[in-house]
Amino acid sequence: xxxxxxxxxxxxxxxxxxxxxxxxxxxxxxxxxxxxxxxxxxxxxxxxxxxxxxxxxxxxxxxxxxxxxxxxxxxxxxxxxxxxxxxxxxxxxxxxxxxxxxxxxxxxxxxxxxxxxxxxxxxxxxxxxxxxxxxxxxxxxxxxxxxxxxxxxxxxxxxxxxxxxxxxxxxxxxxxxxxxxxxxxxxxxxxxxxxxxxxxxxxxxxxxxxxxxxxxxxxxxxxxxxxxxxxxxxxxxxxxxxxxxxxxxxxxxxxxxxxxxxxxxxxxxxxxxxxxxxxxxxxxxxxxxxxxxxxxxxxxxxxxxxxxxxxxxxxxxxxxxxxxxxxxxxxxxxxxxxxxxxxxxxxxxxxxxxxxxxxxxxxxxxxxxxxxxxxxxxxxxxxxxxxxxxxxxxxxxxxxxxxxxxxxxxxxxxxxxxxxxxxxxxxxxxxxxxxxxxxxxx
Numbered sequence: 001x002x003x004x005x006x007x008x009x010x011x012x013x014x015x016x017x018x019x020x021x022x023x024x025x026x027x028x029x030x031x032x033x034x035x036x037x038x039x040x041x042x043x044x045x046x047x048x049x050x051x052x053x054x055x056x057x058x059x060x061x062x063x064x065x066x067x068x069x070x071x072x073x074x075x076x077x078x079x080x081x082x083x084x085x086x087x088x089x090x091x092x093x094x095x096x097x098x099x100x101x102x103x104x105x106x107x108x109x110x111x112x113x114x115x116x117x118x119x120x121x122x123x124x125x126x127x128x129x130x131x132x133x134x135x136x137x138x139x140x141x142x143x144x145x146x147x148x149x150x151x152x153x154x155x156x157x158x159x160x161x162x163x164x165x166x167x168x169x170x171x172x173x174x175x176x177x178x179x180x181x182x183x184x185x186x187x188x189x190x191x192x193x194x195x196x197x198x199x200x201x202x203x204x205x206x207x208x209x210x211x212x213x214x215x216x217x218x219x220x221x222x223x224x225x226x227x228x229x230x231x232x233x234x235x236x237x238x239x240x241x242x243x244x245x246x247x248x249x250x251x252x253x254x255x256x257x258x259x260x261x262x263x264x265x266x267x268x269x270x271x272x273x274x275x276x277x278x279x280x281x282x283x284x285x286x287x288x289x290x291x292x293x294x295x296x297x298x299x300x301x302x303x304x305x306x307x308x309x310x311x312x313x314x315x316x317x318x319x320x321x322x323x324x325x326x327x328x329x330x331x332x333x334x335x336x337x338x339x340x341x342x343x344x345x346x347x348x349x350x351x352x353x354x355x356x357x358x359x360x361x362x363x364x365x366x367x368x369x370x371x372x373x374x375x376x377x378x379x380x381x382x383x384x385x386x387x388x389x390x391x392x393x394x395x396x397x398x399x400x401x402x403x404x405x406x407x408x409x410x411x412x413x414x415x416x417x418x419x420x421x422x423x424x425x426x427x428x429x430x431x432x433x434x435x436x437x438x439x440x441x442x
Contacts, residue, residue, distance in 0.1 A: 234277025361386030
């Protein structure tokens with residue numbers, strides 16, 4: 001008889017394992033994967049999705065199953081094993097000692113068996129293969145839920161009532177993950193090899209948009225190609241083509257603080273064909289949103305979508321224009337650098353109208369010699385222009401910081417995540433020499 005009870009207890013351990021595996025499979029399953037399985041016609045996926053949509057009910061069902069099997073294991077397994085052990089000991093020990101020893105051994109053995117075979121192994125198995133397990137256990141779980149439905153409904157309603165009195169909403173099916181949980185999931189998925197570095201970077205970039213501001217991704221105004229409203233279509237189109245951009249900023253009186261809007265290359269070409277190269281720019285100038293430099297990128301992207309435009313003008317706290325931001329600049333924060341056949345090859349090193357040089361921070365110092373800029377080289381301390389400025393400053397850079405190096409003045413124009421994105425380089429004394437030459441000529 002005791003042997004039969006042990007067999008029943010072993011069956012109950014197996015049933016306990018079934019309910020545990022069903023519980024963790026439901027909790028850890030991802031709806032998107034189950035939907036893919038359903039579309040592929042994989043058996044059990046449709047029922048698993050239905051159970052996931054009513055997860056409270058089925059979690060209650062498995063909890064009832066776990067409780068019932070656990071009680072049965074304790075009620076049948078421990079006394080039966082203790083009796084068998086007591087019989088095996090015979091009269092070697094006194095009655096009291098035999099009862100104490102056999103009861104302790106039986107308790108430890110049954111508890112370990114239930115913990116390992118009925119809890120730990122099925123739990124970790126379900127976590128590792130949640131969707132596959134969920135669809136495989138869906139049918140027997142559904143049968144159990146139907147058989148015990150009155151009890152499940154009653155206990156679920158009672159638990160829901162108590163939790164509501166405590167101010168807790170137990171509607172798991174409506175609860176989503178917090179941003180921090182999603183970030184952690186991305187990190188874990190990347191570490192586990194489920195997503196590649198590029199996918200992980202894009203997902204992290206989406207969350208990063210809210211933390212980034214317009215000033216961190218903008219193109220500084222000294223590096224922006226502009227045309228004056230007084231210039232004609234032919235001149236503006238030549239500037240647009242030579243810069244490699246599809247749109248240029250339109251200013252008034254060559255003052256970047258007086259922005260009129262922007263013009264597109266297609267609009268310039270169309271007006272040139274219709275009206276000739278000397279036609280006015282005025283009719284084809286489009287308004288450009290003006291945004292503060294502290295505007296978050298996700299809000300800025302939403303505004304650009306609402307305004308149906310691809311560029312915004314960035315101003316500082318005093319209303320001065322400090323740069324521009326395009327949709328491409330924002331998207332690059334998610335997907336990385338975008339380069340196409342229209343990007344100018346010299347975009348990273350550009351000579352400005354006043355003779356200064358606009359240089360991206362990652363450009364190698366040695367490469368600048370091709371442009372006649374001979375900056376000091378120290379391969380042990382730095383390689384890039386940004387590294388040179390960082391080494392000279394000896395602290396985290398800020399926009400507006402200026403250093404001097406071998407006759408050049410280098411001003412930080414853009415900083416992103418403590419990294420120098422762009423600088424303006426000016427040869428010291430260049431203007432004074434030009435002024436002296438002008439005085440000599442006069």
